[in-house]
Amino acid sequence: MARSYEQGCHIARALDVLGERWTLLIARELVAGSRRYSDLLEALPGIGTSLLAARLKHLEQHRVVRQVTLPGPGRTAAYALGERGEALMPVLAALSEWGGGLPDTPPGYADNPVWSIIALRLRACAEAASFGILTELTVGGTTVWLQGDGERVRMETGPAPTNPGLRLTCAKDTFYALVKGRATVEDALSSGQLAIDGEAADGQHFFDLFRLPRAA
Amino acid sequence: MARSYEQGCHIARALDVLGERWTLLIARELVAGSRRYSDLLEALPGIGTSLLAARLKHLEQHRVVRQVTLPGPGRTAAYALGERGEALMPVLAALSEWGGGLPDTPPGYADNPVWSIIALRLRACAEAASFGILTELTVGGTTVWLQGDGERVRMETGPAPTNPGLRLTCAKDTFYALVKGRATVEDALSSGQLAIDGEAADGQHFFDLFRLPRAA
């Protein structure tokens, strides 16, 4: 059993489950879809193999994470968010928002386009669930797909499983600027850094739902 | 310098500052108003004096916490939330909400009415700032006062500094039930477990703003 603060306070109880090192970063990775053990090891350099196994076991016990079997050949085992993991979105969203207010990232820090995609997705926890169009999003060479089902947004890494209704492609730095609110969709489109493949109206709807900045 | 994940991701950057043991619980304490060093030691049993000093120093550097001088005789030094600490409210609110969904608290855990008051206050980050009436709230013998100034809610532990416009008194277990959504204001009032001292309309307005459950 993990160390506990032994306080009835809901914040303390949450931190009993989530507060140890690496725990919330594992959850962050799973926001972008299911991941194999080795995917997580790669995404979290420094974690150490036994610690990752211990954290996953702990999170599984608390239904933050659940094991899934990946489709396709190989029947690979992987991890995805469980019920309590889905409920973590607001926590991760608040942390992401707060972290965005910190001074600029020091040099040498790792950089992964999927983190910005996750930040985008976390900003629209509830509203974006209504966006039912299968959308493929490519940022700086990283591709994910997402689709709302009315209740939540499903998101996975990799190309869309069927032909997407909307395909968005964006240069990495432009996407960072969009998510940080330092550039507008119109500028990104006209400079060719952002491209919409599909109905233009669907693209605009996507930008609105995920609160990307529009021209002033 | 504390250990860092060295990832540009905003969530990881936030956790670099907030993710170590005890850090967010220090912030939680300060949501209920300024605290002296010894107050914090008492509120966080197990923390160890050097660790508390180290955490406070670290949080001060990141402007999550700032030092203040308490009014009144003694000119006691104390700690309060800094700019980034005020911005932490949504993070703490999300954690509190998530922690409320966990299974019931195991026996033996510490219990403090102020934690429920904090949970209440965190639920109404923005809206409640408009509640300008100086309000004194007593739950199970713990008294705090709070007042909105249009921008944020100010809250301090202890009796109100001047004559409050509204005074609410509630039995501990009833207040817990109200905050958890397991009881209604009307039931609590009619059973005498909750009492309003002041304009009845102000009390109702307070309950609405802080989303206490009303009769079905």
Next chain:
DNA sequence: CGGAATCCTCTTCGATACTG
């Protein structure tokens, strides 16, 4: 080969004692 337990070293934590 991917998934995980073992071993060892280093860092962090917790408790007590001590100081301005």
Next chain:
DNA sequence: CAGTATCGAAGAGGATTCCG
């Protein structure tokens, strides 16, 4: 009252080995 100093215990990081 507000911290610093110290030290044993627990946790984390890295390499290697084991299992399927």
